Amino acid sequence: MPTSTIRAVAFLAVAGLAAAPGFARDQQPKPKSGKPSAPPGGAGTGGSGFGQDQNYGCDLSHATLTAWKPGGSVVPASVASKLKLLATYSASGGPSVCKNLTPRNYIVSPDGGGNIKTADLVVATQDLPIYRAYSKKPFTCSGAAPAAQYGAWWSFQSPKSKHDYRVRNAVCPSWNDFSMKETCTLKKGTVVAVGPTQSKTRCDLGPNCAAKPADWPVDYKASNELQVHLNLRSRLAADIGKFLTNCKTSAWPGAEFKPAPTSSTGNAHAPGGSGRPRPGTTH
């Protein structure tokens, strides 16, 4: 065992979690003094035509929105035409009108880190369908916390083929078996972060695996598939329902990989699913 040391390095610019304004739970922007607050998620009277975004807490009432260009990202024209650019989410920070913005380094990753390469903050100018694939429960060679029903990463395109969806979105097999699909409506006036898929390496880890399936890919290349980030962290279903509505769950049957060898220490005991009440059922 090597000699051990503790180096407490305060205030390294690693994640800046303590200082990140976006992580005060259920933090809602306060209306400016003397001005009535815009209706949640609805149209306001300002320049953008929108009021208070419920995802990142962006006050759009005086925001200037411009045409959004997807660049090389894959997004249906019917979707692209319903998105407007609020701001590019650069390393120097997001727009000050957003009070509950997820830190950029939680969204944008360096090469090999997965998620997305760059991020634009866009506004849905009309209701839009939005999709997510997730795991019903822990599975053989998954971790204890495979993708839940309402995680952060979504898509504007309905998943078709599991293999294609995995490759295009660089999703490691141990994170998500794509056993379920979720379809919701993203309400107009909602701000989301979007960007093309970053590459992911080191997808080789599967705990409780006697042997991982031989056809699990280890590395995924970056792609032009557009991914959508939502801030669902520690949000009540009622709050989520302010920007995600009409959610429908369905099984996504079909095996993607050859069956993994059975593990004697499998994790089938671990509880599965998020159990989160469906948002938007009151809308």
Next chain:
Amino acid sequence: MKKPALKELANAVRSDLKECGTIQIWGGDVVRPNDEIFDIVHVAATGPALELKLSWGPPESKREEILRIDDPGEVEVSKGSLIIKYASHIRWAGGDFPPHAGSSDPALLLR
């Protein structure tokens, strides 16, 4: 150099790391980075191990699991990040993670 006092390490982690979205064990992401955010709700030195209780999920159905690092060595704690270079074993939520032979990746990275 002397071995770190585990209680001292636990205190440093308790002070500097409140949550994480990335859990890397021996260089592999055991969850999709930042798809969920995990609250670190309890940190303890238990025998030769450092134990962290992680909590995640929506308020209506929180889940909790223990991350246990046996014999942690060369530890770097900073605001929002924990890196443990060596460990004799890691256990996470019932999963068993022995060291990878010849791996230069840290035993654990949380951020």
